[in-house]
Every structure is written in structure tokens, then in C-alpha cells.
Amino acid sequence: MMSEQRAQGLIFVITGTSGSGRKTIARRIAEELGFSSVVSYTTRTPRPKEIEGTDYKFISRKAFIDADIAGEFFQTVEIDGNFYGIKRADLEQALREHESIYVIVNRYAANRFKYEFGDRAIRIFIYVNKQTIMERLLARQTPADVVDNYLKHYIEEVSYRKQCEHVFENIDLQQTSESVRTTMLSYMPTPAN
Ligand SMILES: Nc1nc2c(ncn2[C@@H]2O[C@H](COP(=O)(O)OP(=O)(O)O)[C@@H](O)[C@H]2O)c(=O)[nH]1
Numbered sequence: 001m002m003s004e005q006r007a008q009g010l011i012f013v014i015t016g017t018s019g020s021g022r023k024t025i026a027r028r029i030a031e032e033l034g035f036s037s038v039v040s041y042t043t044r045t046p047r048p049k050e051i052e053g054t055d056y057k058f059i060s061r062k063a064f065i066d067a068d069i070a071g072e073f074f075q076t077v078e079i080d081g082n083f084y085g086i087k088r089a090d091l092e093q094a095l096r097e098h099e100s101i102y103v104i105v106n107r108y109a110a111n112r113f114k115y116e117f118g119d120r121a122i123r124i125f126i127y128v129n130k131q132t133i134m135e136r137l138l139a140r141q142t143p144a145d146v147v148d149n150y151l152k153h154y155i156e157e158v159s160y161r162k163q164c165e166h167v168f169e170n171i172d173l174q175q176t177s178e179s180v181r182t183t184m185l186s187y188m189p190t191p192a193n
């Protein structure tokens with residue numbers, strides 16, 4: 001069964017509470033292990049330091065809606081008036097080209113991945129407590145409205161951990177990255193000696 005999963009490619013679905021370190025951890029590990037990500041499209045305004053194509057593919061509402069009507073999205077969600085979605089073609093291409101891929105999404109997309117891909121979708125839930133998110137974001141001069149948005153969804157987001165295959169509290173970044181990395185590697189074929 002495991003070899004079938006490998007042959008078809010794995011999807012690490014990184015989810016959890018916003019601001020908990022999902023992007024930071026996923027990117028560190030991906031760089032090390034050579035995993036590729038599928039980047040979501042969004043209609044939200046880019047924040048300072050966000051990079052087109054790396055953080056998101058930023059598009060207009062009209063372009064998003066047109067693509068949605070044309071059936072181009074694997075899934076979409078509306079959060080605080082902004083649309084987010086992963087395109088089917090991007091997902092299919094990534095799965096063709098890479099043995100393992102990852103996505104960073106909220107619970108709606110995580111459920112969708114699980115439903116569609118079953119055992120090939122491994123949900124990794126990363127969280128920290130509300131107070132810590134606030135302290136970390138404020139220490140990095142995150143705009144107050146962004147912090148508010150993150151915290152507003154905390155309760156609904158944190159309860160999803162019970163449904164995920166793996167759950168990590170991100171207290172120490174190095175330690176969490178190591179644990180997530182070990183977990184991901186446990187799904188990968190052992191390299192031949
Ligand atoms: N369902 C779904 N969620 C997404 C998608 N892309 C991003 N997200 C999640 O939606 C939320 C977007 O909130 P935002 O404030 O923009 O957070 P950030 O982009 O993680 O800093 C985050 O939890 C993302 O991980 C997607 O394509 N589908």
C-alpha cells in the first residue's frame with residue numbers, strides 16, 4: 001500500500017492556526033528536502049515583503065471569478081472578503097513533476113485534499129497559543145489589522161487539529177522544524193545504500 005502511495009506522490013497539507021509558523025517551517029524543510037509547493041491564487045492585497053508567485057499568485061477579483069466559472073480551481077474559499085484557491089492545473093503539474101509536494105491551506109482545503117487524495121494527503125497541523133501569536137506578530141511590526149484577522153479565526157482554526165494526522169505546537173522553531181521534517185521523511189522511501 002505504501003509503495004502505491006509513493007508511486008502516486010504525496011501531498012503534505014500544512015495547516016493550523018494563522019501566524020503559527022506554517023510558512024516558515026514548510027519553506028525551511030522544502031528547501032532541505034527539495035519539495036515543491038503549489039502556490040494559491042488570492043484576491044487579497046499583497047503585504048509588504050510578500051513575493052508574487054512565492055507567497056501567492058495575486059490576481060484581481062474578476063480574474064479569480066472568471067477562472068472559477070471556467071472550473072479551473074481545485075477548491076476555493078472566501079476569507080474576510082478575499083478569495084483563495086489552488087488551480088487544478090498547478091496541482092496536476094506539481095504531482096507529475098515531483099514525488100512529494102506541499103500546500104499551506106486552511107481546514108476547508110485540507111478537508112478537500114483528504115477527501116480527494118485519501119492516504120496520499122497527510123495533514124500536518126501547526127499551532128501556538130493565541131497569546132504567543134500576538135506577541136510574535138507584534139514583535140515583527142505586523143500591522144494591527146492583520147493580527148486581528150489572524151486572531152479572529154483562532155478558535156475555529158485550532159479545533160481542526162483533532163482531525164489531522166500530525167499535530168505540532170511550534171514553541172521552538174528549530175525543534176518543530178526537525179519534528180515535522182522527521183515526520184515527513186517517515187513517509188518517504190528509504191534511500192538505497
Ligand atoms: N482553503 C484554502 N485556504 C487557503 C488557500 N491559500 C491559503 N489559504 C489559507 O487561508 C488563510 C489566508 O489568510 P491570510 O490572512 O491571507 O494568511 P496568510 O496568507 O497565511 O498570512 C491562511 O490560513 C492560508 O493558509 C487556498 O487555496 N485554500
Ligand SMILES: Nc1ncnc2c1ncn2[C@@H]1O[C@H](COP(=O)(O)OP(=O)(O)O)[C@@H](O)[C@H]1O
Pocket residue numbers: 017018019020021022023024025136137140170171172173174
Ligand atoms: N517558533 C517560533 N518562534 C518565534 N517566532 C516564530 C516561530 N515560528 C515562526 N515564527 C515567526 O512567526 C511569524 C509567523 O510565521 P508564519 O510562518 O508567517 O506563519 P503562518 O504561515 O502560519 O501564518 C513569522 O514572523 C515567523 O518568523
